[in-house]
Amino acid sequence: MSNELYIYNSLTREKQLFNPLNPPFVGMYVCGPTVYNEVHLGNLRTFISFDLIYRWLTVLGYKVRYVRNITDVGHLENDADEGEDKISQRARLEQLEPMEIVQKYTNRFHEVLNVFRCIPPSIEPTATGHLIEQIDLIRIILSKGFAYEVNGSVYFDVKKYAEYYNYGVLSGRNIEELLSGTRDLDGQEEKRNPLDFALWKKAGATHIMRWPSPWGEGFPGWHLECSAMSTKYLGTTFDIHGGGMDLKFPHHECEIAQHCAAHENAPVNYWIHGNMLTLNGKKMSKSDGNFVLPFDLTNGTPPLVDKPYSPLSVRFFMLQAHYGSTLDLSMEALSASDKAFRRLQQAIKDVATISPGATASDFDAQEWANNCKSAMNDDFNSPILIAHLFDAVKIVNACKDKKRSLDALQLTILKDNLNLYFYQVLGLDNPESASSQTELLDGVMNLILDLRKAAREQKDWNTSDKIRNTLQSLDIVIKDGKDGSTWQINN
Template sequence: MQLYNEQQLKIYNSLSGEKENFTPINDGHVGMYVCGPTVYSNVHLGNCRTFISFDLVFRYLKHLGYKVRYVRNITDAGHLENDADEGEDRIAKKARLEQIEPMEVVQRYTVDFHNTLNKFNNLPPSIEPTATGHIIEQIEVIKEILEKGFAYEINGSVYFDVQKFNEEHHYGKLSGRNIEDMIHNTRETAGQSDKKNPQDFALWKKAEPQHIMRWPSPWSDGFPGWHLECTAMSTKYLGEQFDIHGGGMDLKFPHHECEIAQNEAAKGHSPVNYWMHANMLTLNGKKMAKSTGNNILPHEIFSGDNDILSKAFSPTVTRFFILQAHYRSILDFSNEALLASEKGFQRLMEALNDLNRITAGANSGDFDVAAWRDSCYNAMNDDFNSPILIARLFDAVKQINLMKEGTLTLSQADLDLLRNTMNDFIFEVLGLVDENKAEETSADKLSGTVELLIRMRAEARANRDFATSDKIRDELAALGIQLKDGKEGTTFQVQ
């Protein structure tokens, strides 16, 4: 259903600093790129907030009927420490410290990233390219920038010439930075590298002899600059100009600023129509940081194995907590906030289960379901305002409680509209999961599987194939499932 023809979505564009009507380049189609993780450690909660925020965007665009190509990369090379042009590659450093191959580091933490987002019920992107899989494309972009005169090669490395670029374009328009101020603030560090100016950034770095991750190029054996990777991968899969580019607020400068510059230098125009940035997550009012211990990982929340929370919280409750704040606002993570979110989530699920048992009657009361439905869309159309949407859902919870008490009745048509809208926004758009139903489904699947094996074992015994019969019994026992043979047949018990 093409709801986008009926809804006017507005997106806050970081480039203009205003909410703008969303008009895709190609009618009915949306191209969206989000900067993915640098896979050198377990994905932290702040990153998860960004990816949950853009999962909400992805889900709502799909709900409206858009055909969305969502590209989210994996940075598996080229991202140096402190987001700088000097120093050690984050992945190579981890590999050196643990005495393993860099690609073992990449594999381990890419798997962790996927597993964590699966627990949060994030939809997978349409395409998930890796930086190392697109070295050729990155070299071609560098050639284009060199040909246009906005880069220079020195001692096997290639740097983007920010001051030359700024003569014809505007470097700093996304972050609101002034290049003259940047020059003034960095003048003292001039002469410490091969760069003409401290503001210049690496497109290609010549690898030092000890640098493990390296590829051949026209300039040297080396590796691409971090900013270049996203430019090459986004335009390869979404075209020279696409609709939405997202990421965390911390990427606005220098990463996204450099992406714009690289695209304008190579192609002559800006690559993206709408820039979106998710804000940061704090913990007990302070910035999250591993170095201070003010930090918590998703698996520590789910298991309860931490010194910050009073108990374990499920992935869907944690997701609900995150979506109770607008993606552009700072969100403070605390035990009290999660406990409140858990109570709210349970109220929402209880009301939804009550709604499924309520029967229709003649309309009574003043609950206008169609107007309420419009208010849900209005919330999401206002720059994906999930906290307002959730408030509208709780407005419906009050009405459901009145119906449960018998003081409000709805016609069958209005009751169906209420149920469908609640289900659409809770599960399809917000991506929440009814944990009780999920547990019931898992229990049903387990029961069905074991009953099948019991029948297979009975057949094996009837055929005097005792080796197979014993194998089924013993292997189930090893998994903690005990079979008990009795006069009424075989039953099982999970240990």
């Protein structure tokens, strides 16, 4: 078994042994959402992927500082010089103040992530809260000669930068091809070169979100905030930078360029990119309208969603694929995962009730646990981990049926690791989620099951079926087994 963590680094395009700069500390920056509307399921997938990564690093004993930004500056609809920004546009549509839009969708974002069991980051900085840092960064870049000011806007000089550094290291592009392949977009007259990107944009007369700067009133460029904030909280070089695959170019490439221009070193050792969630074989996308909202799945919103799915089933569905592969959403795939998840969940409950047997069976619990660990250490391979967990499900069920027994040591290893991986690593539930409400329900259900049992012993099928059918209509399913009946809420 390997005790070492290997990570697929997008920068080098290979799996590499993870060596943090200052162990046991790890710095991880993940690009967060632009809060001008609801996060969709594809956005959520990325945050769940990095939640898994964060959890595993923590389980390995690292002290992770996890920084994830909120983009609350109104960036323009496109790269043109004029135009309305997204947040202002939304504010106009909803008849709210721009900062109300930002607050509203930030709150919604937190709500969604909480429901889908993502652990909050250590620091969640906002772009508007770091204007000073961003302006400072622009100053440095200007002073080193890698940017130029035109009419109250500042642009990054990509061509100049490429004379000293390798523009395109991350995305594997070369600047000549980019130069020859660029399209002429309207409203980019100020740029010396189409590849140049804005560090600071002058605010037009009607632009609402604006801040003073040495170059006049305006707002920062999109790529800038991540550079400024990651440096502020994680240093000029840090361990992990993550985000969706679609941010690789130009966003992350520009981040690297800004950072190298300002600090003369590479900002990040390990770049991790989560792959896209697709719908109908196409990437989910806000702007294309090809998306599903997280709560559409939990509510069972027609016509796309056939029935309500629990957030944990959705999370499990995503974890059954590797974060680096595309995953296609379909109701067939989701309901398959839903069933699988329930089976796993039941085994997690059942393992607590198993008592050790006198004789050990041939199950090598330690080897099994090692396999689980190796799976996660191999670039956070949650699908392999889940396959191992289902091996354990078989063992648990065999023990439950008294067809097999484990000795005390085997059982302890099995139990501890099942709980570790299910709760802490995959984040599939809160172990302490039993509330006074559920205790109350447990008590009531035990009484009802007792009454039904008595009726069945009297062969009073009318009563026993009435209980079963009525509960069924409340989405409580009675399961008659060999050793009595159990119940489960179907949601």
